[in-house]
Amino acid sequence: MRDFALEIEQRKRDGLYRSRRLVSGPQKPELVADGAELLSFCSNDYLGLANHAGNLAALRDALSETGLGGAASHLVCGHHDAHHQLEQRLASFTRRSSALFFSTGYMANMGVISALAGRGDTIFSDRLNHASIIDGCILSRARVRRYGHGDVAALERMLAETSGHKLVVTDGVFSMDGDIAPLKELARVCKAHDALLVVDDAHGIGVLGPQGRGSVLEAGLSEDEVPVLIGTLGKAVGTSGAFVAGPEVLMDYLVQKARTYIYTTAMPPAVALASCASIDLIERDDQRRVHLEALIARFRSGAQQLGYQLMPSLTPIQPIMVGDNHAALALSRALEEQGILVTAIRPPTVPEGEARLRVTLSAAHSEEQLDRLLQALAQCHSLLPEQAAQESVAV
Numbered sequence: 001m002r003d004f005a006l007e008i009e010q011r012k013r014d015g016l017y018r019s020r021r022l023v024s025g026p027q028k029p030e031l032v033a034d035g036a037e038l039l040s041f042c043s044n045d046y047l048g049l050a051n052h053a054g055n056l057a058a059l060r061d062a063l064s065e066t067g068l069g070g071a072a073s074h075l076v077c078g079h080h081d082a083h084h085q086l087e088q089r090l091a092s093f094t095r096r097s098s099a100l101f102f103s104t105g106y107m108a109n110m111g112v113i114s115a116l117a118g119r120g121d122t123i124f125s126d127r128l129n130h131a132s133i134i135d136g137c138i139l140s141r142a143r144v145r146r147y148g149h150g151d152v153a154a155l156e157r158m159l160a161e162t163s164g165h166k167l168v169v170t171d172g173v174f175s176m177d178g179d180i181a182p183l184k185e186l187a188r189v190c191k192a193h194d195a196l197l198v199v200d201d202a203h204g205i206g207v208l209g210p211q212g213r214g215s216v217l218e219a220g221l222s223e224d225e226v227p228v229l230i231g232t233l234g235k236a237v238g239t240s241g242a243f244v245a246g247p248e249v250l251m252d253y254l255v256q257k258a259r260t261y262i263y264t265t266a267m268p269p270a271v272a273l274a275s276c277a278s279i280d281l282i283e284r285d286d287q288r289r290v291h292l293e294a295l296i297a298r299f300r301s302g303a304q305q306l307g308y309q310l311m312p313s314l315t316p317i318q319p320i321m322v323g324d325n326h327a328a329l330a331l332s333r334a335l336e337e338q339g340i341l342v343t344a345i346r347p348p349t350v351p352e353g354e355a356r357l358r359v360t361l362s363a364a365h366s367e368e369q370l371d372r373l374l375q376a377l378a379q380c381h382s383l384l385p386e387q388a389a390q391e392s393v394a395v
Contacts, residue, residue: 015325015355016346026051029364031341038341041359041373046207046316047288048364049238049278058277062270070266075255078266086272090243093279094205094213094231096223099245100254103267105202105232106132108242110139111260112230113169115253116196117142121165124155124195126181128174131349133200137169149174152185159193166193172201172215173208176350176358178313180204180215187225198228206236207316212282212289223247237282239275241267288363292316295361295370302374306381311356319345320357320377322384328355331383338376 011017024032027050031040049055062082072078083101090099102108113136117123121142125133128149137144145162147155159166168190170181183199190197204215216226223229223246232242244254254261282288299318303310309321322328328344335342335357346355361370 015329029362029369033341036336036339038336038339039369039372040341041361041365042341042343043360043362044203044235045238045362045364046203046236046292046360047212047238047282048362049206049236049281052238052278052281054281055238055274055278059270059274062273066269066273068268068270070268072266073262073264074266075262080266080269080272082269082272083266086275087243089276089279090231091245093283094229094245095217096229096245096247098248098251099243100251100258100261101267101272102242102244102261103264104240105200105230105234105242106135107260107264108230108232108244109133109200110136111258112198112228112244112254113137113167114140114259115257116140116198116228116250117165117167121167122162124158124166124168126150126170126174128177129169129171130175130200130202133169133171142167150179150182152182152189155186156189156193159189159195166195167198168195169198169200171203172199173203173315173317175203175317176319176345176356177311178203178315178317178319179311180208180315183216183219183221183226187219187221191225196228197226198230199226200230202230202232202235202242203315203317205231206282207289207292211284211286212236233275233278237275237278239278240271241275292361292363295363295365295367298367298370299359299361299374302370303377306374306378308377308381308384316361318359318361320359322355322357323353325355327383328357331357331380334380334383335373335376338379340373340376342373 021033027043027045029040066082070078087099087101109132117140119141123137123142123144125137125144125146126149127146145158173180187197199216201214206212208215209218216229227246229245233239311319325346332342332344342357342359345358
């Protein structure tokens, strides 16, 4: 038998040990974690809608109409009118023909990718794609070829030398770097080489594009150019669940083939109705995105003036590159001692030697709260490894 305790101790020595925090109360910038009041900059609640009064009221009202549990899978008796309403709303919001509601983003990627490709097919995956995409590729049993991050020229060469059914899958916004995929170029090469393009826009929906419709529409791309769009509702939308949107024939195909959709209990219908209310709010409230963009610019300017090395991101995901695992943990702990919660991200979530603090901003943050973060970072700069500090001066 493997010595599991020994492996855990090794992870501690390597600075890779992970632990859970016990959060009390609602998700918002000022929260209670492990009994301590902290100002959080690590949530994916980019628009501050997870605790929005209107969304909470929509959920309460829906519960009396729909009850709580989904009770069965969608293909038995669990596909509620509320789920159907959400799917129609998501299709309209993303400017697509049809949509399918999944329970989680991880299940959506696993189910969609493994349904659309199989033995004898080839999947092309960006090297920095999310773990759920990677696992969906493995589950498919297709041949998987990884191309360099955002390297469209390398992808095009691979596509040109590959025959048969081809699937290209990429994040829209990369979750750990915060940069946006070169979607126009990807759509072009996929069209030229008869490959099906799948974009997981988990971190773009609600934040990017006209009325927050996502990175695909920000790039001006249609359903014909990007046939499969995947998104989550647990980030900027502030609720729970996920979806895939695209042509009706593909959605029907996924109902037949996506195992993570077929073989699981449907999400609570009330959550679907609350998600509809949140999407309505996203669509009409551009001011949240305007405020968020101002916070992003203010953070980048302030952090770079302090000498921190930032990634080339214009999204709410603003990683501070550190490099060493233990140094990233030390910087995170030092910020927490000043009442600021920013988690350290380490391998295998990011490549070896690229440990970082993943700062995420929300429209719910005020300028004063952001200034508190910058003041805390000013106090902690001495904790950076010498190499990271030297590199940051040139940013």
